[in-house]
Amino acid sequence: MTVVFYLIAAITVAGGLAAVLLKNLVHCALAVTIAFGGIALLFLSLDAQFAGFVQILVYIGAVAILIVFAILLTRGSDVPKDGVFSPTWLTGVAIASAVFAVMGWAVINSVNAIPQLAAVPHVTVHDIGVALVGSYVLPLEIVALLLTAATVGAVIVAMHEKGGAE
Amino acid sequence: MTPLGGYLLVAALMFAIGLAGALVRRNAIMVLIGIELMLNSANLNFIAFWRYGTHPEALTGMMFAIFSIAVAAAEAAVGLGLVIAIYRHTHTTELDKINRMKG
Numbered sequence: 001m002t003v004v005f006y007l008i009a010a011i012t013v014a015g016g017l018a019a020v021l022l023k024n025l026v027h028c029a030l031a032v033t034i035a036f037g038g039i040a041l042l043f044l045s046l047d048a049q050f051a052g053f054v055q056i057l058v059y060i061g062a063v064a065i066l067i068v069f070a071i072l073l074t075r076g077s078d079v080p081k082d083g084v085f086s087p088t089w090l091t092g093v094a095i096a097s098a099v100f101a102v103m104g105w106a107v108i109n110s111v112n113a114i115p116q117l118a119a120v121p122h123v124t125v126h127d128i129g130v131a132l133v134g135s136y137v138l139p140l141e142i143v144a145l146l147l148t149a150a151t152v153g154a155v156i157v158a159m160h161e162k163g164g165a166e
Numbered sequence: 167m168t169p170l171g172g173y174l175l176v177a178a179l180m181f182a183i184g185l186a187g188a189l190v191r192r193n194a195i196m197v198l199i200g201i202e203l204m205l206n207s208a209n210l211n212f213i214a215f216w217r218y219g220t221h222p223e224a225l226t227g228m229m230f231a232i233f234s235i236a237v238a239a240a241e242a243a244v245g246l247g248l249v250i251a252i253y254r255h256t257h258t259t260e261l262d263k264i265n266r267m268k269g
Contacts, residue, residue, distance in 0.1 A: 005169070009176045016180050016203055020187035025195060032199050035180070039206045042173065046217040051231050055209075058235050063202060063242045070195055070246040074253040085190050086262060092189030100182030104175060111171035114219075121222030128232075131225050139229075143236045150240035154247035160254075 005045060012038025023079050025071045033064045047120050050128050173214035180207035194249045194259045198242065205238040 015035030019028045036059040043052035086092070132140050167175075184203030187196060209231045216227025253259050 005172060009172070012176065013179055013183070016183040016187075019199055019203070020183055020190070020196075025193060028196060028199060032203065035203060036206065039180075039210055042176070042210055043213050046173065046213050048213045048217065048228060048231075051209075051213055051228060051235075054232060054235055055206075058239050059202075059206070063239060066242055066246050067195065067199060070249055073250055074195070074259050080192070080260065084192060084196075086192045089190045093186055095189060096182045096186035099185055100178055103178035103181065107171055107174040107178060108167075111168055111174060114170065116168055116170050116218040117220060117222070121217065123222065123225065123228070127223075128225065128228065131229065136229050139233055143233055147236060147240050150244050154243040157244065158247035158250045 005042075008038055008041045008045060012042065023084050026068070029064060029067045029071060032067070033060055036060050036064065050125050168218075170214055170218040173210060177207040177210040177214070180204075180210070192260050192262055194252070194261055194264075195246070197261065198245045198249070201245075202238065202242060205234065205241075209234050 012035055015031050015033075015038055018031035019035060022028050022031060036055065040052045040055040040060070043049075043055055181204050184200045184207065187200030187203060189200075191197060191200070212227040212231040212234065216222055216225070216231070219227065249259055252264060256264055258264065
């Protein structure tokens, strides 16, 4: 538990909270980008360099841009007059607090029973590449197929309807 | 509190924030943002258990996190495409106004 960990954790949680609480959707997208960056820094502080840079590339580079595009295409940057929270927001906050209470209780009570190694694992990108085309080659192919299907599906779903109702 | 416990608590807090965002906000894009936050906190758990667990050289947690990031990217693309298609049809992304399945 170093000062660096507390700083990164505070940035991440603040980004997440701002993303949920801010009214303007463009500000929310910026705040969620900060939260994604904080998670990437947490990956780097866990000596998972490859996962950290993948997180930066995929989430900050692609998902955040996609969210901003969706907000601008749906004119979501106008703040609605009747509030951004649903009428049942109290129930949602209660459910989220209960989930956090249960998970925090479970973590605090059980984390000392898990064997934990302090040594830094020596894993290079070469090892990850060998594992990806070795023992994990079938999941890799399935993910490739899934990404292709998702790309085609997203284009077809968002395409203009030909001669539709309007 | 061990280092692993700290990371797990941060992940639990991020999951709760994402869940609150998905349940509380009225805009469909904000619900997707909340889901992305929840997926990210799950990835943080995978990486934390990989770092502090036994046999990190087996790369199990790392591989799970990488595949999870790939699936989450596909989910974000399809989800935002659906939001754009619904907006084109109903001219709104407020979830409590989208209450008809026949359009």
